[in-house]
Every structure is written in C-alpha cells, then in structure tokens.
Amino acid sequence: MSTKKRVSTFEHYKILLGKDLRREFRTREMLSTMGIYTLLVLVIFGIALMQTSAKIDIVQMSGGLFWALIVFTSLLGLNRSFAYEKEDGALEGVLLVPLDRSVIFLSKLTANFLLLIIVEAIAIPLFFLFFLSGVEMQPSLPLALAPLLVGTIGIAGVGTLLATITINTRGKDMLLALLFIPLVFPLLYACVSATTLAITGGDMLTGAYTAGLTLAIGYDVVMILVSWLLYDFVVSA
Amino acid sequence: MMTTASAITVQKMSKVFGQRKALDKVSFELPQGAFLSIFGPNGAGKTTLLRILSTLMRPSSGSAEVLGFDLKEKPGGLRNHIGFISHKPLLYLDLSAEENLLFAARLYGVEEPEQRVSELLAVVELTARRHDSVRTFSRGMTQRLSIARALVHDPQLVFLDEPYSGLDPHAVHIFDELLQKIREQESLERQRSFCMVSHDMDKGLDLATHLLILEKGKVVLFDQKDEIDRSDFVRHYHRSVGMGVA
Numbered sequence: 001m002s003t004k005k006r007v008s009t010f011e012h013y014k015i016l017l018g019k020d021l022r023r024e025f026r027t028r029e030m031l032s033t034m035g036i037y038t039l040l041v042l043v044i045f046g047i048a049l050m051q052t053s054a055k056i057d058i059v060q061m062s063g064g065l066f067w068a069l070i071v072f073t074s075l076l077g078l079n080r081s082f083a084y085e086k087e088d089g090a091l092e093g094v095l096l097v098p099l100d101r102s103v104i105f106l107s108k109l110t111a112n113f114l115l116l117i118i119v120e121a122i123a124i125p126l127f128f129l130f131f132l133s134g135v136e137m138q139p140s141l142p143l144a145l146a147p148l149l150v151g152t153i154g155i156a157g158v159g160t161l162l163a164t165i166t167i168n169t170r171g172k173d174m175l176l177a178l179l180f181i182p183l184v185f186p187l188l189y190a191c192v193s194a195t196t197l198a199i200t201g202g203d204m205l206t207g208a209y210t211a212g213l214t215l216a217i218g219y220d221v222v223m224i225l226v227s228w229l230l231y232d233f234v235v236s237a
Numbered sequence: 238m239m240t241t242a243s244a245i246t247v248q249k250m251s252k253v254f255g256q257r258k259a260l261d262k263v264s265f266e267l268p269q270g271a272f273l274s275i276f277g278p279n280g281a282g283k284t285t286l287l288r289i290l291s292t293l294m295r296p297s298s299g300s301a302e303v304l305g306f307d308l309k310e311k312p313g314g315l316r317n318h319i320g321f322i323s324h325k326p327l328l329y330l331d332l333s334a335e336e337n338l339l340f341a342a343r344l345y346g347v348e349e350p351e352q353r354v355s356e357l358l359a360v361v362e363l364t365a366r367r368h369d370s371v372r373t374f375s376r377g378m379t380q381r382l383s384i385a386r387a388l389v390h391d392p393q394l395v396f397l398d399e400p401y402s403g404l405d406p407h408a409v410h411i412f413d414e415l416l417q418k419i420r421e422q423e424s425l426e427r428q429r430s431f432c433m434v435s436h437d438m439d440k441g442l443d444l445a446t447h448l449l450i451l452e453k454g455k456v457v458l459f460d461q462k463d464e465i466d467r468s469d470f471v472r473h474y475h476r477s478v479g480m481g482v483a
Contacts, residue, residue: 004317004390007346015343019329027331084331092293093327093386097344098316236295 012099016107023084024115034077034119039126041069046130058131063196066127067188070155073123074116075177078159081112082167091167095235105160105231109224113156120152138201143209147198150216151191154223158184161227164234187223190215243302244269244394244430245290250299251454252285259285261454262299267447269393270428272420274441277451278478283434284398286451290432291321291396304394317345320387320395324402326379327386330372334363334382337371338389345390357385361415377408384415397433401440416444438474442467452477 007015024030045065049058085091094104162179166172194212245267252260259282267273277283288294290303292312301308306315321327328337335354342350358364361381371379380400387395401409420429435441442448448465450458450473458465458473 003348005346005348007344012344015340019332019340022336023329023331084329088330089323089325089327090329092321092323092325093341094344095293096291096316096319096321096327097341098313099344 007099009100009103012097012103013107013110016094016104017110020081020107020111021114024111029084030077030080030115031118033080034073034115035122037076038069038073038119038123041072042123042126042130045069049131059135059200060196062127062131062199063192063194065131066123066195067151067192069123069127070116070120070151071181071184071188073119074112074155074159075180077115077119078112078163078180079173079176081108081115081160082163086167091235101232101235102228104235105164105228108164109156109160109227112160113153116152116156120148132199138199140198140201142198144195144198146213147191147194147216150213150220151187151195154187154216154220155184157220157224157227158187161231161234164231183223187216187219190219242268244271245273245301245303245432247290247301248299250286250289250296250301252282252289252294253297258454260289260296263451263454263456264299265449265456265459267430267432269430271446272431272444273433273447273449274445275432275434275449275451276436276438276441276474276478281451282454283451287396287398287432287434291319292316293321317390318393320390320392321398322380322384322387322395322400323398324400326371326383328371328379328383331370333368333370334358334374335367337382338385341386341389347390353389357389360418361385362411375408376403377405377411380404380408380412381415384412384419388419392429394430394432397431397435399434399436401435401437413440436478438471438478442470450474450477 045068082091085094095101159176159180162176162183166175166179169175190212194209194216197209197212243266245265247266248264249262250260250264251258251262261282263282263286275283275286285294289296289308290301292308292315296308303315304318306312306318308315329340332340335358338354338357339350342353347353355364358367361384363378363382363385366374366378371382374382400412404412420431431444433441433444442462445462447461448458448470449456457477458470
C-alpha cells in the first residue's frame with residue numbers, strides 16, 4: 001500500500017504547468033501552428049498594405065496591426081491548448097484529483113502566456129522587418145514592452161477561461177472568437193493606444209500612454225480574479 | 238477519512254438535464270469490500286450515476302455519502318480515495334506511460350512516486366514500453382495503463398465505466414486477470430470496493446457481489462448477488478435491458 005503526503009497548491013501548479021510545457025515542447029503543436037499563422041498574417045497584411053494607392057502612415061497604424069496579429073494568433077493557440085485536454089478524457093483525470101481547481105486555470109494561463117511570449121518574440125522582429133524597417137526608431141520604443149506584457153497576460157487569462165467554457169460545445173472555434181473579441185476589447189483598446197504611442201514617440205508620460213497602461217493592468221487584475229473565482233464552477237459544469 | 242461500514246450510501250438522488258430526468262430518486266447502500274455491477278439500457282443513467290459518485294458531476298437533488306464523505310460538502314476529501322477507469326483512458330496521449338503515471342502520482346502526493354510507478358508498470362506488464370508515447374499503444378495497452386493510473390494513489394473505491402468497451406478478446410482476458418489480481422492482492426490488506434457499469438451481463442454477474450438495474454433513471458433492482466436467483470435475474474435483465482433503450 002502506497003503512502004501519500006499533502007501536496008501544496010503551488011506544487012500542484014508546478015506539476016500541471018510542467019505537464020503542459022513538456023507536452024508542448026515535445027509536440028510543438030501550438031508553437032508551430034501559431035508561428036506559421038503569424039507569418040501568414042504578416043504576409044497578408046503586407047500584401048494588403050502594398051495594394052493601397054494612397055500614402056499610409058504605417059507607423060500610426062503599427063500598434064493596431066500588431067495587436068490584430070496577436071489576437072488572431074492567440075485565438076488559434078487557445079483553442080489548441082484545450083483540445084488535447086479533451087482528447088481521451090485527460091482533463092477528467094485531473095478533475096478527479098483532490099486539488100483546488102483554480103490551479104488548473106493558473107497553470108494553463110501561465111503555459112498559454114509563455115507560449116504566446118515565445119511566438120511574440122518571433123513575431124516582433126518580423127513585424128519590424130515587414131512594416132517598420134525604414135522608420136526611424138524612437139527612444140520610447142522599449143516602453144512598448146509594458147503594454148505587450150500586460151496585454152498578453154490579459155489575453156492568456158480571458159482566453160483560458162473562455163477556452164474552458166467552449167471546450168464541450170459544437171463549433172467551439174467560432175464560439176471562442178465570438179466571446180473572446182468583445183470581452184478583450186477594452187484591453188485591446190488600451191494596449192493598441194499605449195503601443196502606438198511608444199512606437200510613434202508621442203508625449204509618453206502624459207495622459208494617453210499611462211492611462212492606456214493603467215486601464216490594461218486594471219482589466220488584467222479584475223478579469224483574472226473573476227476567472228480564478230469562477231473556474232471551479234466553469235470546469236465542473 | 239471517516240470510518241464507515243458503507244462504501245456508498247445514496248438517498249433519493251436525482252439529476253436533471255433540462256427537461257429530462259437522468260436519475261430519479263435513486264437510493265441504495267453498498268457495503269465496503271463489495272463489487273457492484275450496474276446494468277441498464279442506453280440512457281438509463283448508469284454513467285451519470287457513476288460520474289456523480291466520483292465527483293465529476295453534481296446531483297440536482299438528494300444526498301450521497303461515499304466512503305463517509307458527503308458528496309456535496311466534501312468532494313475534495315473523497316477524491317483522494319477513489320479511482321476511475323473508463324472506456325476513455327484519462328491519459329495524455331503525447332506523454333509516455335511513465336510520464337503519465339508520474340504526473341498522476343505527484344498530483345496525488347504519492348510518496349516515492351518513481352518506485353510506485355515502476356511497481357504499477359510491472360503489474361500491468363508495460364515496463365518494456367514505459368518510455369513510449371501512449372499514442373503508439375494499442376487499445377488494450379492503453380486500457381491497462383489507465384488501470385495503473387487509476388490505482389496509482391491506492392484508492393479504496395474504484396469506479397469502472399464500461400471498461401471492456403472496445404477491447405479485443407485478448408485484451409479482455411488480460412484485463413480480467415488484472416482485475417482479479419488486484420482484488421485478490423488488496424482484499425488481504427483491506428476492503429477495496431468496486432462499482433462497475435457494464436453492458437456485458439455475464440462479465441458483470443461473474444465479478445459482482447451486488448447487482449443494480451437502472452431503468453429510465455430509476456432503480457428497478459438492487460440486491461446482493463447471492464440473494465438473487467440467476468435465472469430470475471437474467472429474465473429481469475432482458476426485460477429491462479433487452480429493450481435496448483431506456
């Protein structure tokens with residue numbers, strides 16, 4: 001007969017996160033899908049912008065273009081992050097374990113966040129290469145990392161909750177998009193504003209940049225807290 | 238864990254999905270160490286009953302105690318003491334056999350998980366394939382691994398939801414031997430209980446100490462196997478289950 005010790009919530013978190021990352025780095029299912037999709041979206045954006053006859057201020061549009069790329073790519077990844085949990089009842093196996101079910105949310109959020117960051121690390125240089133290669137870089141550019149980080153956390157958080165809700169539905173891909181985009185709109189609005197300001201080098205420390213970043217941080221705190229609290233109900237339904 | 242003479246006590250438990258009653262005031266009491274076989278036509282509520290008793294689903298009304306734990310009040314406490322074997326293996330197909338068992342063992346807090354995993358892999362005769370991805374396994378091998386996963390934390394009550402589904406005759410034979418081995422080994426140490434949903438009447442009858450037939454969400458028969466005349470049961474079974482639908 002085997003003996004058991006009490007497992008802390010943090011231990012459960014580490015075990016679940018380790019499983020998600022081990023599986024992903026072995027199969028590269030999400031990373032390769034999101035990476036290729038990123039490249040395709042960049043090419044399509046490039047072709048679309050090349051076709052325009054009028055002169056477009058690409059720098060002013062860059063924040064919006066970049067976040068559109070991140071949202072489309074993350075939707076693809078978020079769906080896949082739960083597809084394998086459903087396969088052969090693996091998630092049910094985890095639900096049978098005596099653990100705080102909100103830990104499943106936190107570990108999945110972390111895994112999705114890390115994978116999105118990896119994809120963004122590939123997407124950012126390509127984005128600059130495609131759209132901003134001839135543009136003079138502003139000293140404020142490094143400040144774009146803050147909305148990038150805060151926005152990615154929010155997308156991973158909300159997306160993880162919604163992916164769990166839609167996992168058992170028919171047409172889950174469409175449903176996730178329909179729920180996700182309206183729900184992350186405030187976050188996107190704030191992040192696009194802050195990112196564009198950082199790229200264009202506007203008056204950084206007044207109004208818009210700080211307001212955008214504050215809104216994004218507030219959104220993350222509220223949405224992740226709500227998701228954490230709701231997760232047991234959602235995953236048990 | 239609380240000490241109790243009953244493995245499962247269910248009182249007037251119902252489960253409603255929209256307008257449909259999947260379970261309708263189900264009541265029964267199963268002693269510890271018993272093997273309950275649950276029969277019934279498709280849609281009778283067998284799997285729903287098992288999912289509620291294993292904390293995967295919440296009942297709409299009524300109450301149930303499993304191993305002394307109230308299902309509504311203390312589902313978390315109960316999870317440490319139950320195992321679940323389904324026709325779905327509850328495994329990550331892209332992880333190896335060993336990784337799957339270690340993952341489960343660590344989540345349950347099993348002491349010396351590596352040693353426990355090695356023991357279980359030997360029991361289910363998968364030691365040679367321990368590093369292989371589960372995706373490369375046959376259905377029978379996957380099912381054997383799912384048994385090991387369900388037993389990794391040494392549960393006192395094991396739920397089996399149509400465990401023979403999709404197995405070829407050879408895999409059925411291995412599964413039977415394995416189940417028998419587990420029952421013989423464990424009964425020497427303590428009273429492990431089993432609760433199985435099956436469409437295979439002969440298999441269910443052979444293994445059971447107690448029998449239960451569900452029909453349209455209601456218990457139409459529950460008794461010890463020894464108290465029931467086999468031919469009477471078979472007649473009852475065919476009248477209820479033979480229809481094919483609830």
